[in-house]
Amino acid sequence: MREDDLPTILGGARLSERPLNIVRPTFPRLERFADRFQAALASGVVTNQGPYVREFETALAHYMSVPGVVACNNGQSALLVMLRAAGIDEGEVIVPSYTFSATPHAVRWCGATPVFADCDERTFCIDSVDVERRITPRTRAILAVDVYGIACDYAALDAIGKRHGLKVLYDSAPSFGTRVGGRPVGAFGDAQSFSFHATKAFATMEGGCVASRDEGLLRRAAELRNFGQSRGTDCDEPGINAKMTEVCALIGLEQLGSFGAAVRRRGEVAARYRRGLAKLPGIRLAEPPSIQEPVWLYFPVIIAKAEFGLDREEVFRALAAENLHVRKYFDIPCHHLTAYAGAKRESLPRAEAAAYHVVALPVYNDMTDEEADHFVRAFERIHRHAARVAQAVAKMSGAA
Amino acid sequence: MREDDLPTILGGARLSERPLNIVRPTFPRLERFADRFQAALASGVVTNQGPYVREFETALAHYMSVPGVVACNNGQSALLVMLRAAGIDEGEVIVPSYTFSATPHAVRWCGATPVFADCDERTFCIDSVDVERRITPRTRAILAVDVYGIACDYAALDAIGKRHGLKVLYDSAPSFGTRVGGRPVGAFGDAQSFSFHATKAFATMEGGCVASRDEGLLRRAAELRNFGQSRGTDCDEPGINAKMTEVCALIGLEQLGSFGAAVRRRGEVAARYRRGLAKLPGIRLAEPPSIQEPVWLYFPVIIAKAEFGLDREEVFRALAAENLHVRKYFDIPCHHLTAYAGAKRESLPRAEAAAYHVVALPVYNDMTDEEADHFVRAFERIHRHAARVAQAVAKMSGAA
Numbered sequence: 131m132r133e134d135d136l137p138t139i140l141g142g143a144r145l146s147e148r149p150l151n152i153v154r155p156t157f158p159r160l161e162r163f164a165d166r167f168q169a170a171l172a173s174g175v176v177t178n179q180g181p182y183v184r185e186f187e188t189a190l191a192h193y194m195s196v197p198g199v200v201a202c203n204n205g206q207s208a209l210l211v212m213l214r215a216a217g218i219d220e221g222e223v224i225v226p227s228y229t230f231s232a233t234p235h236a237v238r239w240c241g242a243t244p245v246f247a248d249c250d251e252r253t254f255c256i257d258s259v260d261v262e263r264r265i266t267p268r269t270r271a272i273l274a275v276d277v278y279g280i281a282c283d284y285a286a287l288d289a290i291g292k293r294h295g296l297k298v299l300y301d302s303a304p305s306f307g308t309r310v311g312g313r314p315v316g317a318f319g320d321a322q323s324f325s326f327h328a329t330k331a332f333a334t335m336e337g338g339c340v341a342s343r344d345e346g347l348l349r350r351a352a353e354l355r356n357f358g359q360s361r362g363t364d365c366d367e368p369g370i371n372a373k374m375t376e377v378c379a380l381i382g383l384e385q386l387g388s389f390g391a392a393v394r395r396r397g398e399v400a401a402r403y404r405r406g407l408a409k410l411p412g413i414r415l416a417e418p419p420s421i422q423e424p425v426w427l428y429f430p431v432i433i434a435k436a437e438f439g440l441d442r443e444e445v446f447r448a449l450a451a452e453n454l455h456v457r458k459y460f461d462i463p464c465h466h467l468t469a470y471a472g473a474k475r476e477s478l479p480r481a482e483a484a485a486y487h488v489v490a491l492p493v494y495n496d497m498t499d500e501e502a503d504h505f506v507r508a509f510e511r512i513h514r515h516a517a518r519v520a521q522a523v524a525k526m527s528g529a530a
Numbered sequence: 531m532r533e534d535d536l537p538t539i540l541g542g543a544r545l546s547e548r549p550l551n552i553v554r555p556t557f558p559r560l561e562r563f564a565d566r567f568q569a570a571l572a573s574g575v576v577t578n579q580g581p582y583v584r585e586f587e588t589a590l591a592h593y594m595s596v597p598g599v600v601a602c603n604n605g606q607s608a609l610l611v612m613l614r615a616a617g618i619d620e621g622e623v624i625v626p627s628y629t630f631s632a633t634p635h636a637v638r639w640c641g642a643t644p645v646f647a648d649c650d651e652r653t654f655c656i657d658s659v660d661v662e663r664r665i666t667p668r669t670r671a672i673l674a675v676d677v678y679g680i681a682c683d684y685a686a687l688d689a690i691g692k693r694h695g696l697k698v699l700y701d702s703a704p705s706f707g708t709r710v711g712g713r714p715v716g717a718f719g720d721a722q723s724f725s726f727h728a729t730k731a732f733a734t735m736e737g738g739c740v741a742s743r744d745e746g747l748l749r750r751a752a753e754l755r756n757f758g759q760s761r762g763t764d765c766d767e768p769g770i771n772a773k774m775t776e777v778c779a780l781i782g783l784e785q786l787g788s789f790g791a792a793v794r795r796r797g798e799v800a801a802r803y804r805r806g807l808a809k810l811p812g813i814r815l816a817e818p819p820s821i822q823e824p825v826w827l828y829f830p831v832i833i834a835k836a837e838f839g840l841d842r843e844e845v846f847r848a849l850a851a852e853n854l855h856v857r858k859y860f861d862i863p864c865h866h867l868t869a870y871a872g873a874k875r876e877s878l879p880r881a882e883a884a885a886y887h888v889v890a891l892p893v894y895n896d897m898t899d900e901e902a903d904h905f906v907r908a909f910e911r912i913h914r915h916a917a918r919v920a921q922a923v924a925k926m927s928g929a930a
Contacts, residue, residue: 155574160567167560174555176728176735203603203736206757206771231757235768239639327771328576335576335775336603357606357631358869364862365869368635371606371727375735377777462764469758469765 137512139451139522145504146453152428153329154494156392158384163377170376177375179356186379189386190339194316200340200351201379205303205325207355207372208338209236212323213273214367215340215351216297218242221270225301226256227465228481229275233301234464242270246465248478252417254430255282257480262290271297276305276315278490279331279425280418284310284318291319299323306332307393307425316341321351326382331396331425331495332389334378392495393425399497400426406506407431410513412438428459428490431509432483439516442487444523448512449489454505459490537912539851539922545904546853552828553729554894556792558784563777570776577775579756586779589786590739594716600740600751601779605703605725607755607772608738609636612723613673614767615740615751616697618642621670625701626656627865628881629675633701634864642670646865648878652817654830655682657880662690671697676705676715678890679731679825680818684710684718691719699723706732707793707825716741721751726782731796731825731895732789734782737774792895793825799897800826806906807831810913812838828859828890831909832883839916842887844923848912849889854905859890 136142160167170176177183183201190199202208213223213236223237227246234244247260256274272291274282282300291298300318302308303325308315316322321344326337340351353360358369407413414432418424435441440448442458449456463485464470465478491505512519536542560567570576577583583601590599602608613623613636623637627646634644647660654677661672672691674682682700691698700718702708703725708715716722721744726737740751753760758769807813814832818824835841840848842858849856863885864870865878891905912919 153574155576157571157574157576160564160571164560164564171557171560174553174557174728176555176557178728204771204773210770231759231763231765231768232771235757235765235770238768239770241641328574328578335777336771336773357635359631360868363631363860365631365635365867367869368631368638370610370635370639371604371632371736373604373736375775375778377735378775460763467765468760469767 135511137448137452137508137515137519139448140515140518144453145508146501149453149455150492150501150504151455152457152490152492154492154496155328155333156495157333158381162384163380166380167377175376177373179373180376182376182379182383183374186382189383190341193386194314194341196317196341196343197345198348200348200355201374202338202340202355202372203374204336205323205327205338206232206236207370208323208325208340209233209301209303210239210370211351211354211372212299212321212340213237213240214354215347216271216299216320218270218297222266222268223271223273224261224264224269225273225464226275226277226481227463227478228254228460228484229277229301229464230303230460231464231467232303233273233275234470237273244470246478248480249484250283251480253280253282254278254416254484255280258283258286258290261287265294265296269294269296271299273299273301275301275303276308278416278430279305279308279427280416281305281308281310281315281422281424288319303338304330304427305425306330307389309423311421317343320344321347331392331427332385334382334385337374337378337382395495395497396426396493397423399493399502400429402499402502403429403491403506406503407509410438410509412436413509426493428457429493430459430488430490432487433489434487438513440512440520442489444520445489445512447523447526448519449508452504452508454508456489456491459488461485535911537848537852537908537915537919539848540915540918544853545908546901549853549855550892550901550904551855552857552890552892554892554896555728555733556895557733558781562784563780566780567777575776577773579773580776582776582779582783583774586782589783590741593786594714594741596717596741596743597745598748600748600755601774602738602740602755602772603774604736605723605727605738606632606636607770608723608725608740609633609701609703610639610770611751611754611772612699612721612740613637613640614754615747616671616699616720618670618697622666622668623671623673624661624664624669625673625864626675626677626881627863627878628654628860628884629677629701629864630703630860631864631867632703633673633675634870637673644870646878648880649884651880653680653682654678654816654884655680658683658686658690661687665694665696669694669696671699673699673701675701675703676708678816678830679705679708679827680816681705681708681710681715681822681824688719703738704730704827705825706730707789709823711821717743720744721747731792731827732785734778734785737778737782795895795897796826796893797823799893799902800829802899802902803829803891803906806903807909810838810909812836813909826893828857829893830859830888830890832887833889834887838913840912840920842889844920845889845912847923847926848919849908852904852908854908856889856891859888861885
């Protein structure tokens with residue numbers, strides 16, 4: 131065994147000199163849009179559906195093949211606007227537990243109660259069988275999430291919605307750029323909401339949008355984004371301020387130009403991770419259906435200590451020592467959040483297995499093969515030395 | 531009578547060649563902060579409490595003499611965060627009817643019911659006597675508004691809150707920069723929320739903040755701004771994404787440097803309007819207490835047709851012909867909005883008098899004396915020719 135094969139935590143050289151963080155956002159250089167931004171500042175038209183936001187909305191609608199989109203100031207606002215535009219203001223909404231807390235929070239802000247469903251083992255997305263089981267007379271909608279950018283089972287969920295007369299909405303915060311059957315997501319279900327947060331593959335700093343084939347829903351969403359104003363200053367219902375600024379739209383317009391290449395690169399990185407990690411014992415990877423090309427917000431890896439030799443916490447610590455920073459995502463599952471302690475406590479075994487055993491690996495728009503390989507090599511070598519790595523972590527924890 | 535004294539609507543020359551719109555935002559030139567913005571884009575740290583947002587928060591707290599502020603992505607988000615940070619999630623909240631619809635909307639999004647109170651004739655702000663009359667066992671808070679940047683009666687409202695054990699919150703969206711007793715607003719009541727929207731005297735494109743002397747409330751507000759995350763990813767309650775971007779904070783930092791001069795100029799413009807308009811019959815102006823120096827978001831003028839000779843709509847149309855664009859603000863009063871039709875319909879005579887008879891004149895950070903005088907002269911000459919102006923407007927309406 132070569133000395134340089136030793137994990138850093140056991141004294142080996144770090145695999146990466148430079149810290150590889152969980153995200154590495156890529157933004158256009160300011161000079162690419164400085165003139166237009168300066169023109170906006172000089173004119174004073176910097177928000178309120180200015181020309182760049184309108185141009186960006188047109189470009190997004192074209193990209194997703196929908197009649198229109200409603201750009202928003204962030205993904206959470208887009209989610210609130212989408213839910214209310216779909217008429218959700220009471221009753222129950224079925225959501226996955228294995229998602230970011232923003233999903234159930236949005237349901238609560240709209241005045242409805244989130245009902246948590248378990249996830250599918252292969253995609254980590256909501257399990258459609260469990261969704262149908264949780265439908266009651268109080269159910270108003272299904273709000274599924276494209277976890278990690280993997281599209282949930284749109285066909286099955288749409289069919290359930292139709293069968294039960296429920297709205298089917300997609301919190302697609304992570305999945306802008308994902309393709310299903312060759313089509314970019316955006317036109318599925320009653321509506322889809324997206325996030326363009328800095329951590330996303332497609333980023334406008336902060337931003338998001340609602341996309342839909344339903345022009346009535348889009349009109350209502352556009353009103354809700356602007357305080358609910360529907361006829362002059364009159365409001366049919368209470369809206370919010372979810373307006374995107376011109377500068378975010380300018381960045382979005384620039385990003386669209388290079389996004390195709392970014393999506394391809396992310397797919398290559400995920401494939402490289404898969405080839406490298408699939409052969410290791412005690413490692414389980416997401417298995418999206420072959421019809422999909424996910425944008426891979428992150429690359430999730432579920433660790434079974436019995437076979438891998440280390441648990442999630444030990445892997446996290448050992449990788450950090452290598453300068454490789456993964457994320458325990460989503461730890462905590464939503465049905466275990468303090469905010470939802472009042473909800474009926476029941477076991478969602480697959481959501482819990484994922485939430486408490488996953489590490490999410492970074493996927494960058496500009497990740498190099500070498501960078502991806504560092505993660506693969508790190509998994510290999512900490513597995514090979516698993517017993518000693520576990521001891522080293524325990525010692526660190528004891529010392530801390 | 532000189533021909534050039536004729537109102538434009540009767541064939542006279544326009545008072546202003548250039549349209550004077552209801553707002554004329556002033557932003558720093560991009561070159562003043564381009565290097566720092568480019569550095570943020572290059573580093574990828576463009577949101578999530580980056581260094582510029584933290585620096586801006588420190589500067590704002592210093593400006594308002596409060597222990598801290600929570601910067602937000604807009605004023606409406608700041609209002610939602612403030613209400614929830616004060617524990618509002620049910621019951622009744624007393625609000626003015628004479629305000630922008632964002633105020634009652636925020637109460638509804640928080641799960642509470644807005645109860646509308648009438649306004650004071652001199653300040654257009656909520657009438658504290660009417661507030662006290664509307665307190666019931668279900669009342670949770672008073673949410674007063676600094677309409678037009680005129681501070682509401684903090685002393686009276688604080689005393690009512692104390693007497694009845696209610697939170698007293700200020701929707702100070704319009705009033706950043708207003709001084710009461712020489713102190714900038716921000717430290718009054720349990721908390722105050724501000725808007726830095728492009729239309730405001732102090733503008734960051736979109737933006738806002740919550741200010742308070744209560745550090746516990748500020749901590750909770752900071753969590754609510756970031757999805758409610760309180761301990762790692764766990765959430766005690768559902769939050770939203772109300773995060774300000776770095777570029778908005780950079781603009782805010784630039785604006786703070788010139789804001790003192792802007793506030794002075796706005797005060798001079800208001801004084802000029804007052805001197806010019808107070809002598810006209812049928813014109814009523816706001817009369818803030820002498821202890822105040824309001825920032826004057828707009829300058830409200832209430833028109834009594836019996837004495838002035840023209841009603842609000844006629845004034846609006848005649849001024850537009852002069853290239854002078856005023857605003858019917860707040861038409862509609864909130865208790866007449868369709869969204870609140872379910873609320874008990876009762877007459878709020880002073881709010882209705884204001885909402886249906888006011889025109890708001892623009893006040894710019896860089897308004898010239900000459901520009902302000904155009905508005906004064908326009909009022910003078912449309913009043914002098916009131917009967918013929920009314921006929922001309924009627925003819926235009928008939929033709930339309």
